Amino acid sequence: MRIGAERLTWSASGRAIVDDVTLEVAPGETAGLIGPNGSGKSSLLRCLAGLRPPTAGTVRYDGEPIADWGVRRVARHVAFVEQAADTDTDLRVADVVGLGRTPFRDRWRGPDATDRAVVVAALDRLGLTGLADRHWKSLSGGERQRAHIARALAQRPWCILLDEPTNHLDIKHQLELMELLAGTEQTVLVALHDLSLAARYCDRLLLMHQGRLVAAGPPADVLTPARLAEVFGVDAEVGRDGLGNLAVSYRGTAAPVGAPL
Numbered sequence: 595m596r597i598g599a600e601r602l603t604w605s606a607s608g609r610a611i612v613d614d615v616t617l618e619v620a621p622g623e624t625a626g627l628i629g630p631n632g633s634g635k636s637s638l639l640r641c642l643a644g645l646r647p648p649t650a651g652t653v654r655y656d657g658e659p660i661a662d663w664g665v666r667r668v669a670r671h672v673a674f675v676e677q678a679a680d681t682d683t684d685l686r687v688a689d690v691v692g693l694g695r696t697p698f699r700d701r702w703r704g705p706d707a708t709d710r711a712v713v714v715a716a717l718d719r720l721g722l723t724g725l726a727d728r729h730w731k732s733l734s735g736g737e738r739q740r741a742h743i744a745r746a747l748a749q750r751p752w753c754i755l756l757d758e759p760t761n762h763l764d765i766k767h768q769l770e771l772m773e774l775l776a777g778t779e780q781t782v783l784v785a786l787h788d789l790s791l792a793a794r795y796c797d798r799l800l801l802m803h804q805g806r807l808v809a810a811g812p813p814a815d816v817l818t819p820a821r822l823a824e825v826f827g828v829d830a831e832v833g834r835d836g837l838g839n840l841a842v843s844y845r846g847t848a849a850p851v852g853a854p855l
């Protein structure tokens with residue numbers, strides 16, 4: 595399924611937080627959304643997930659304006675893992691993951707065999723099978739993060755939007771998650787702060803700066819030292835690491851060294 599935004603603007607407190615953004619993520623593509631703190635990544639993802647009606651412009655899935663879809667139809671096609679998504683609940687982990695099946699159930703019907711099988715598969719995919727019966731409150735931050743991703747997979751969505759999903763994850767689980775996202779046939783748009791991780795696993799990167807989409811393309815084209823200095827304020831080098839992967843190395847900030855605080 596193709597994700598599209600056309601001249602999308604979302605304003606708050608009289609300011610364009612997402613400013614005239616046009617983008618497209620092709621079916622099956624894994625696209626990385628990058629940009630400094632406050633550049634509008636989460637706000638853009640919330641608009642694309644249908645959680646925020648845009649001030650102007652259109653969000654489309656496979657060419658159809660999402661504004662014409664009901665909440666349930668959106669939830670059947672698009673899963674969204676929010677940043678630091680937390681749930682203060684007494685539910686078991688399997689029940690939280692089972693919430694991903696809600697859009698497919700009648701209001702009064704409990705989970706059926708398909709729902710249960712999908713939840714088992716999603717728990718397994720995220721290495722959470724052993725934690726299925728644990729209470730949510732007893733999980734670590736990384737375990738919760740993985741459970742939120744399992745909940746998104748249980749939706750069996752066509753598109754997955756994720757906001758900083760590697761937060762809280764140790765390096766093995768970061769790599770596992772990125773391998774999963776890069777390997778899935780679903781369309782993925784994932785906001786990431788780790789530029790080397792983004793460069794390695796994403797087909798294309800979309801770079802946000804002050805609410806605007808300022809670059810989009812293959813990682814090697816988007817991640818130039820000049821852009822990293824201008825957008826992120828860092829003095830960086832982009833090259834191949836010892837394994838041949840594109841990687842960003844930082845000399846430091848681009849600000850003058852020794853400037854008084």
Ligand SMILES: Nc1ncnc2c1ncn2[C@@H]1O[C@H](COP(=O)(O)OP(=O)(O)OP(=O)(O)O)[C@@H](O)[C@H]1O
Nearest residue numbers: 606607611629630631632633634635636637638677
């Ligand atoms: N409801 C709101 N009202 C006013 N300002 C907002 C609102 N939501 C977000 N902002 C502001 O919009 C800007 C963009 O926020 P957003 O969370 O989209 O950025 P981000 O790129 O995801 O940042 P980060 O990398 O820190 O998560 C920030 O300056 C934020 O303070």
